[in-house]
Amino acid sequence: MIWLDERLFFFINGLAGRSEGVDWFMKLVVGEHFIPVAMVMVLLTMWFLGKDAQVRGRSQRAVWCALTGAGFASAIIQICNWFLNALRPFDIYGVYPAGQVHLLFYQPTDPSFPSNTAAVGFGIAMGAWFGNRKAGYLLFLLAILWSFARVYVGVHFPLDILGGAAIGILSSFAALGVLRIAEPLPTWILKGMRRIYLA
Numbered sequence: 001m002i003w004l005d006e007r008l009f010f011f012i013n014g015l016a017g018r019s020e021g022v023d024w025f026m027k028l029v030v031g032e033h034f035i036p037v038a039m040v041m042v043l044l045t046m047w048f049l050g051k052d053a054q055v056r057g058r059s060q061r062a063v064w065c066a067l068t069g070a071g072f073a074s075a076i077i078q079i080c081n082w083f084l085n086a087l088r089p090f091d092i093y094g095v096y097p098a099g100q101v102h103l104l105f106y107q108p109t110d111p112s113f114p115s116n117t118a119a120v121g122f123g124i125a126m127g128a129w130f131g132n133r134k135a136g137y138l139l140f141l142l143a144i145l146w147s148f149a150r151v152y153v154g155v156h157f158p159l160d161i162l163g164g165a166a167i168g169i170l171s172s173f174a175a176l177g178v179l180r181i182a183e184p185l186p187t188w189i190l191k192g193m194r195r196i197y198l199a
Helices: 002-013 020-029 034-048 053-081 089-095 116-129 135-153 158-181 184-194
Strands: none
Touching: 002 135, 002 158, 002 184, 020 034, 020 053, 020 135, 034 053, 034 116, 034 135, 053 116, 053 135, 053 158, 116 158, 135 158
């Protein structure tokens, strides 16, 4: 499994440096702004738009689920970081040209496994998917792109991404369960927000 993980990493990271345009795009995508802002815009659209109150209400609950799932995922990652100290690819193999990793991003200092980026991205996507399939698919595409870029630029192994994605998806299922148990509180909050035009 580790051998396959390394082979896949070097295949994806080996694409770096071949095209200035692709490298520029991946550096844009991999940061903490482009994909997160795009995801927030999708969630805001879900929150305020809908053909009727029922559809809008379902989407608003999905936004809550997405954000709660992302929060759960981040908390789990922090706990994992206390016990796991997985090295980043550039820590193990060094940075090109002296080493083997084409590093196109700054060097994060937190553990590589599991990926916090993948956990948050897939947590948001899964939570949104529960209430709005189209928005969920779009957010999954953004999460996949964000995660792929982390491998491309040399800061994560593919297995780090898979671990983070699994945590994110499971966290959104947990968030969905918590929100269902918390009823009717979410319904009351939504009704209150609608009275002051926040939902």
